[in-house]
Amino acid sequence: MRRVVRGFWGPREESVEALAGRWKRTLDRLAELLPAADPGAADGTAGAGGAPWTWQQVQSEGPATALRADEPSLLAALRAVQAADGWTDTTGTGLSLVAGNAAGWRIDTGGRAGGTSEFLLQAVLIGIEAPDGAEVPDAALLAAVAEIWEPDFGGVTDDDVLDTLEDDGDFDPDEPSVGWVGHLSPARAALLPDELAVTRTELPDGGALLDIAPRSDTEAVLAANLRLRDAGALEPLPRPMARALL
Incomplete structure (x- = not known):
């Protein structure tokens, strides 16, 4: 896939x-x-x-x-x-x-x-x-995107993960989310909950790369997204947007 x-x-x-x-x-x-x-x-x-x-x-x-x-x-x-x-x-x-x-x-x-x-x-x-x-x-590819494009959030995902987030997590298609590997900009990374059981790699700009789950474990990816959303780490940029990052 x-x-x-x-x-x-x-x-x-x-x-x-x-x-x-x-x-x-x-x-x-x-x-x-x-x-x-x-x-x-x-x-x-x-x-x-x-x-x-x-x-x-x-x-x-x-x-x-x-x-x-x-x-x-x-x-x-x-x-x-x-x-x-x-x-x-x-x-x-x-x-x-x-x-x-x-x-x-x-x-x-x-x-x-x-x-x-x-x-x-x-x-x-x-x-x-x-x-x-x-x-x-996957992690190296997302790290490259983070380094080169300086995004606010991102991830490595597929249709199964996106469908699970939309159907079971009520995530809108344009709402911030991550995949089985995720990236958060510095302000989002600062909101990571301590109890979130993922492997975190600090990036030079203060952001974070998250190794969340195996690709096949869509339920673990969903659970991590829900926890990140509750913690404010996936808060959408305020509209009208006035900046590139949270």
Whole structure:
């Protein structure tokens, strides 16, 4: 089943150059952490010697186009998004990229960033489909998202977890939550209850990475989310939003 590494935050205006830099670091880190997913490695056992991957950029109209994971190419792609009809700096600038190979790996990543909306969260999402039995470094992937994008909250999750949170925990789709691995920004991490039985890793910015449960234990993930919500660690950003982090 596809898993998704997610990060969300409030309004944070950023230049297109800054966004290209964040995307470059993100794609570089994916290549480091998931070398078997290299689209240039047909059998999924070897990468392309450290060369940047070539992704497919999903377009709003027409077929996907090849996009090399270097900063000039990413900068040009982001500028094209901003030049398109209907784009506004309030919503933010998005990319939608896909890569995969014949070994059964598929990564789709996208989101919106640099926007100033008072009501729409900014986000980055990384969807991963892996061959049976393949190791996926969930905590390292979420740590990379936390480092590169500086989100307010995030997690590694899948449809089973999201359905359980919505059906049994009354979590709205846009309400803060975490998966079997979670990330909290510094102010949220400060509200972690002492009795919460999870493995906590302090991050350099004062936030926290939480190892909550095995992927299959949706009830444990639900229980942790309920406790975090009760403690105020999953309080939504006040609307209209005026800052990126709680």
